[in-house]
Amino acid sequence: MTAITIDKATKVFSSRDGEEVVALSDVSLDIGENEFISLVGPSGCGKSTLLRLIGGLLPLNGGRILIDGTEVKGPQVKTGFVFQKATLLEWKTILENVLFPLKIMGSLDAKSRDKARELLALAGLDGFENKYPGELSGGMQQRAGICRALMHDPDILLMDEPFGALDALTREDMSIELLRIWREQPKTIVFVTHSISEAVLLSDRVVVMSPRPGEVKQILDIPLPRPRSFAVQKDARFQDKVDEIRQLITGK
Structure with a gap:
């Protein structure tokens, strides 16, 4: 296909x-x-x-x-887009950053947080949901950026x-x-x-x-x-x- x-x-x-x-x-x-x-x-x-x-x-x-x-x-x-830099919102937690595309699309629902946590765990970021971008390494930020791009599947x-x-x-x-x-x-x-x-x-x-x-x-x-x-x-x-x-x- x-x-x-x-x-x-x-x-x-x-x-x-x-x-x-x-x-x-x-x-x-x-x-x-x-x-x-x-x-x-x-x-x-x-x-x-x-x-x-x-x-x-x-x-x-x-x-x-x-x-x-x-x-x-x-x-x-x-389509989802991942840029060279993670471009995360510094004033939002990692979980909030990953959820942000769904918020913009108006499609946040009761299951969204669970899905975001699953993606973060898949990317090795389990336990970092409530951290802010400045508290993460560059590689961890980029993983969060990938999760954000995958959030709307x-x-x-x-x-x-x-x-x-x-x-x-x-x-x-x-x-x-x-x-x-x-x-x-x-x-x-x-x-x-x-x-x-x-x-x-x-x-x-x-x-x-x-x-x-x-x-x-x-x-x-x-x-x-x-x-x-x-x-x-x-x-x-x-x-x-x-x-x-x-x-x-x-x-x-």
Whole structure:
């Protein structure tokens, strides 16, 4: 089943002096239900722009994007978004932050708190419900941000370099944590990262994009068994894919 269809998506931005900048040009891609896709490529190639187009946060200048056969015209309940920083509300507890999307949607009910607590426990934050963001580490805040994005049970999770601001060890821990959550609560995930090894570790397929204007340069299947841990990095196929993707991006 195809969850997301991207059909010749084009995005053009206008600068202050009126010059047009083509960020994406004729990008086409089909993403399957519950598939984990990573977008990689050089800085400025339009990875984050494509993610925002899928999420309905930006309008297209050409082409179309469909979710479950319906054209995206704006933000949809079917999608959740995780940004590079957790962007939690500092004056609200972690539990209140996770509940916030349902409050905005007007869909809080008697079971909402129980569900939020279950998600926090799933993310290893059991016992931190009444803490404030400033009392948590960066990794814990990011876990709370993922819980918030999952709270309304979206079919699709869009993740824009969600671990980019974390230190190396916390980033590794969060990668494995994300795989565990995804395994227990399957979603279609589109994940933007600058880390090639992270993309190979996490993904079913890796989409390599060209320099601006961003186009799909190549799509690589990742033939590594699941569930995965960091032990998979010892597999020769892992390093082969990392080297292949690096060659496609840098030419080296």
